Amino acid sequence: MKNTEAEAPPARRPRKILDGGFLVLLGFTLAGGIAVFLTRGGGRVADIAAETLGFVAVLSPKIAAGIFIAATLPMCLPREKVGRLVGRESGWRGLAVATACGAALPGGPMMTFPLAAGLGTAGADMGAVVAFISGWSLLGLNRTLIWEFSFLPADLVWTRYLLSLPAPLLLGLTARAMMKRRMA
Incomplete structure (x- = not known):
């Protein structure tokens, strides 16, 4: 294992929350939500939102573990x-x-x-x-x-x-x- 006390951790790069990729995804999401609302109604939009939030709840611990791996791997190798x-x-x-x-x-x-x-x-x-x-x-x-x-x-x-x-x-x-x- 690497001696992390003797070496400073790598410099962190600032990350933007509202970057171009997020704005593109947000645009598609809003367009899709509006299309579903106009064709299927608000109830279907609510169902999809609930399913999506459930999926995010299941996926979030996996994403957090992956981010932890990405952050700690350079310190271990x-x-x-x-x-x-x-x-x-x-x-x-x-x-x-x-x-x-x-x-x-x-x-x-x-x-x-x-x-x-x-x-x-x-x-x-x-x-x-x-x-x-x-x-x-x-x-x-x-x-x-x-x-x-x-x-x-x-x-x-x-x-x-x-x-x-x-x-x-x-x-x-x-x-x-x-x-x-x-x-x-």
């Missing part, structure tokens, strides 16, 4: 080792490691995105984080083994998987190139 394994100078090997870790990770976005954010803060570069998320999204072994092989013909699953295999590596390499260009 030695930055120099993470940097060597999946940092800017780790090359194709780092992208392959990030892709494989993403593919092996079970769970949904409430686990994946906080982990990706935590890895980025702990020393992984943008390319490795993109490869990690893409590996989870495109190559998730849990989903492939449990869902795809259960419902789809095996040749279709293998074809999809093999065609998707290079994508996280190429996306990670592209992200690295974009970051290098931005820094130049």
Whole structure:
């Protein structure tokens, strides 16, 4: 474990509550609510609001746990080792490691995105984080083994998987190139 007493925690970046993404979502939400109100009435809007608040109540502890992981992961992992394994100078090997870790990770976005954010803060570069998320999204072994092989013909699953295999590596390499260009 990292000696957190000897090192200062990373500087916090201020986060806006009302950013552009939130305003876009708010706009769509209001437009949807108005459309439902006009077509189905206020009772249906109230039902949807109650269902949504129930869903938020169930989801909030998972999101809080994910945020806690993202905040504590950089303190638990030695930055120099993470940097060597999946940092800017780790090359194709780092992208392959990030892709494989993403593919092996079970769970949904409430686990994946906080982990990706935590890895980025702990020393992984943008390319490795993109490869990690893409590996989870495109190559998730849990989903492939449990869902795809259960419902789809095996040749279709293998074809999809093999065609998707290079994508996280190429996306990670592209992200690295974009970051290098931005820094130049």
